[in-house]
Amino acid sequence: MTHRPPLAHDRSKPPSAGRRVVALTGGVGGARLLHGLAGVLPPRALTAVVNTGDDFTHWGLRICPDLDTVMYTLAGLSHEQRGWGLARETFHALDAMRRYGAEGWFQLGDRDLATHLFRTDALASGRSLTEATAQMCQGLQVRTRVLPMCDQPRATMIDTRAHGTLAFQDWLVRERSTPGIERVRFEGAPEPGPDVVDAIERADLVVICPSNPYVSIDPILALAGVREALSGRPVIAVSPIVRGRAVKGPLAQMIADLEGRPASARAALGHYGELLNAVVVEAGDEAGFEVPALGAATVMGGRADRERLARDVLDFAERHL
Amino acid sequence: MTHRPPLAHDRSKPPSAGRRVVALTGGVGGARLLHGLAGVLPPRALTAVVNTGDDFTHWGLRICPDLDTVMYTLAGLSHEQRGWGLARETFHALDAMRRYGAEGWFQLGDRDLATHLFRTDALASGRSLTEATAQMCQGLQVRTRVLPMCDQPRATMIDTRAHGTLAFQDWLVRERSTPGIERVRFEGAPEPGPDVVDAIERADLVVICPSNPYVSIDPILALAGVREALSGRPVIAVSPIVRGRAVKGPLAQMIADLEGRPASARAALGHYGELLNAVVVEAGDEAGFEVPALGAATVMGGRADRERLARDVLDFAERHL
Numbered sequence: 001m002t003h004r005p006p007l008a009h010d011r012s013k014p015p016s017a018g019r020r021v022v023a024l025t026g027g028v029g030g031a032r033l034l035h036g037l038a039g040v041l042p043p044r045a046l047t048a049v050v051n052t053g054d055d056f057t058h059w060g061l062r063i064c065p066d067l068d069t070v071m072y073t074l075a076g077l078s079h080e081q082r083g084w085g086l087a088r089e090t091f092h093a094l095d096a097m098r099r100y101g102a103e104g105w106f107q108l109g110d111r112d113l114a115t116h117l118f119r120t121d122a123l124a125s126g127r128s129l130t131e132a133t134a135q136m137c138q139g140l141q142v143r144t145r146v147l148p149m150c151d152q153p154r155a156t157m158i159d160t161r162a163h164g165t166l167a168f169q170d171w172l173v174r175e176r177s178t179p180g181i182e183r184v185r186f187e188g189a190p191e192p193g194p195d196v197v198d199a200i201e202r203a204d205l206v207v208i209c210p211s212n213p214y215v216s217i218d219p220i221l222a223l224a225g226v227r228e229a230l231s232g233r234p235v236i237a238v239s240p241i242v243r244g245r246a247v248k249g250p251l252a253q254m255i256a257d258l259e260g261r262p263a264s265a266r267a268a269l270g271h272y273g274e275l276l277n278a279v280v281v282e283a284g285d286e287a288g289f290e291v292p293a294l295g296a297a298t299v300m301g302g303r304a305d306r307e308r309l310a311r312d313v314l315d316f317a318e319r320h321l
Numbered sequence: 322m323t324h325r326p327p328l329a330h331d332r333s334k335p336p337s338a339g340r341r342v343v344a345l346t347g348g349v350g351g352a353r354l355l356h357g358l359a360g361v362l363p364p365r366a367l368t369a370v371v372n373t374g375d376d377f378t379h380w381g382l383r384i385c386p387d388l389d390t391v392m393y394t395l396a397g398l399s400h401e402q403r404g405w406g407l408a409r410e411t412f413h414a415l416d417a418m419r420r421y422g423a424e425g426w427f428q429l430g431d432r433d434l435a436t437h438l439f440r441t442d443a444l445a446s447g448r449s450l451t452e453a454t455a456q457m458c459q460g461l462q463v464r465t466r467v468l469p470m471c472d473q474p475r476a477t478m479i480d481t482r483a484h485g486t487l488a489f490q491d492w493l494v495r496e497r498s499t500p501g502i503e504r505v506r507f508e509g510a511p512e513p514g515p516d517v518v519d520a521i522e523r524a525d526l527v528v529i530c531p532s533n534p535y536v537s538i539d540p541i542l543a544l545a546g547v548r549e550a551l552s553g554r555p556v557i558a559v560s561p562i563v564r565g566r567a568v569k570g571p572l573a574q575m576i577a578d579l580e581g582r583p584a585s586a587r588a589a590l591g592h593y594g595e596l597l598n599a600v601v602v603e604a605g606d607e608a609g610f611e612v613p614a615l616g617a618a619t620v621m622g623g624r625a626d627r628e629r630l631a632r633d634v635l636d637f638a639e640r641h642l
Contacts (some may be wrong), residue, residue: 006500060442092411096435102442110431114417121381121423139421 010049011190021314022203026216027066028083028248029240029300030209031073033313036306037207038074040314041175045142047199051211052129052148053186053219056169058106059097059267061116062123065169067133067148068115075140080302083137083248087109099230105174108321132191147199150221152190156215158184168215169202177250181257184214192223205317208237210298212251213271214258228276234277237312238298239265242282247299278320280313340366342635343524347372347537349404349531349569350388350561350621352394354634357467357627358528359395361635364464369395370518372532373450373469374507374540377490379427380418381442382437386490387537388454388469396461401623404569407432426495435539451514468520470541472560473511477536479606480504489534489536496572502578505535521550529558531619532554533572534592535579546595555598555642557634559619560586563603568620599641603631 021041023034025048034048051066065084072078072086079087088110096103108116115136122132128151137146156168160179171177200206211217221227241263246252252263259267265285269276276291283295294316300306344355347623348367355369371389376385386405391446400408403562410430419425429437436457443453449472458467477489481500492498510537521527532538542548562584567573573584580588586606590597597612604616613638 030519055406060445061437061438090411090413090433092430093414093435093438096432097439099433100439100457102435102439110411110413110434111417113431113434114414114421117380117382118418118421118423136421317345 004254012239020047021045021205021207021318022047022049022199023209024217024220025066025209026047026211027054027069028073030135030216031070031078033207033209033238034070035303036075036300036308036310037314038144039307040310044145047145047147047203049147049149049193049196049199049220051219052150052170053154053166053215055153055155056167058108058197059102060120061113062120063106064119064129064148064221065115066231067146068112070146071115071133071137071140071142073140074137074144078139085109106169109148128194130195131154133187145199147193147196149196150190150193150223153188154190154219155187156219157185157187159185161173172250177253181254184218184258186209186219186222188224192226193245196223197225197229200226200233203233204281205321206230206233206235207313208235208272210238210240210247212214212240212249212254213268214251214254217272222277230275233318235275236270236278236280236317236321237269237276238309238313239269239279239281239285241265241268243285278317280309280316292316341367341368341524342366342526342528343370343520344528344530344558345370345532345538345541346387346391346481346530348390350530351396351419351537352391352399352625353621354528354559354630355391356394356624357621357629357631358460358635359369359465360624360628361631364559365589366468368468370468370470370510370514370517370541372537372540373471374475374536375489375493376464376474376476377488379429380423381441382434384427384437385440385450388467389433391467392436392454392458392461392463394462394467395458395467397547406430408411411470412642427490458545466520467594468514468517470517471511471514474506474509475511475540477540478506479509480506493571502575505539505579507540507543510641511544513547517544518546518550521547521554524554526635526642527551527554527556528634529593531559531561531568533570533575534589535575536573538593542596551596555638556596557599557601557642558590558593558597559630559634560590560600560606562586562589563620564606573596599638601630601637613637
């Protein structure tokens, strides 16, 4: 590709004030594309709106798995192989908690624990999740604006066929995502975070990251005013399904359970319906879309992969939207 | 000494059900004597009543410095030189908290953090401090019964000459116990812990450990019913002042500030007035007491020192009370 994408950051020029990108994201895959976007866009051009539907309380601490993955990934601190937590991590507190008889199924590292402690204490002191997140991002020298989708809790609940209704983390981690799914529901009806709708309305491009449509992106889309704000914006989505398989997590099985058809990029992105103006899928998965579809290398390892895909997405959007 | 102290545990015989010892204690010095007592008495013969007036909340966690020191010391896990926390410890969470801009003056280790997390979560779940402490002692295989002096918070406040009123930990740790003291006060008027008065009433001997009279033992004595229960029991106190100096902590300066005289074993133990039936002091400090006074080696290093002093205390009590 010789065409230089104008949305991407040209270091010889000042950032273009008119180019604003909002990325909607969940955990690992989305965080990686976000990391790529952060690498190729000027810092103030990028805002991440992050799912908080997986949030839960454990040992009395407020845990926000997707926010943490996003912060750690943008800070270059995440454990890449494991897909959760920090790269340099120890588990001394967890060992000690188990010794006291505390629940030990959710693995909290010692450095990671500071994130949950800081957040829990900040919330108890009356600061909002948005404020606490901004302060932690500053501490981690993350320059991308990271917005929790909302400040109040909104739990994603999984109605299973044989095990009743489970909170998402209980289903995913404790039950290892084995119970078959009948339905995904969102509890409560909180307002979107204070800057979420405004950021979307001002965006020149919205990127839906390669995250789980049902449990990572739908919780954002279901917030009051978000779909309305998106309907006027150019939206491009990157498929979380690659040649019929999820790169990570239980999405392939969820598509089979919820849609009654095999997992595919089309099935995953089809879930967004009219919202999309373009899609980026794994090369070979382009067929059958009603909007422009780019085939690319969507499975991201390190920084180079992430920035290359980010450039492909921005470039394709620039040409087609 | 050839006389074998009957209060001490003779492993060839079953524990004597009639011999019950209650120890009133604060932190390090008291915890060491308690460790010695636990080593020479059968487990069910010993109950520790522990000061909780130093307790405070930090990072949203309920921290009980004296309870922690007692539990860790009895479990053989405490850091002996440092005088607080655990021997094998790391500080990764603290480093991460500082990175977020959190207050870092109180050094919480990663394993230690589990204690405060477990306790805070237990209290939030409606369990009492007494119950949470019992569960943690079980996890640490501590067989001595460890009773917090009360379940509800009772803060020890320090009125200083130049810095106004400070919570005890703020004065001790943050201000390094430098502001001169005018008065020590206890906030609130909670009930003693559910088994505290009963344990004292059933005791064949009460040992006041070598802890700070003003901020470690007085908070226990000031609880409703405790002095009354003690008045009928044989009470022996071990001096926290050795040849005019405190083994650890700010006691010598506190005696000078509060009593207007130099620190001495007599000044320290004289604070307990009529309550005492016998005292144990450093050899050479015996003069001038109105009750039987044993000179002994009261500065304890390891286990052998602790058990020797415990035997000396029990033996002296057996002979004189």
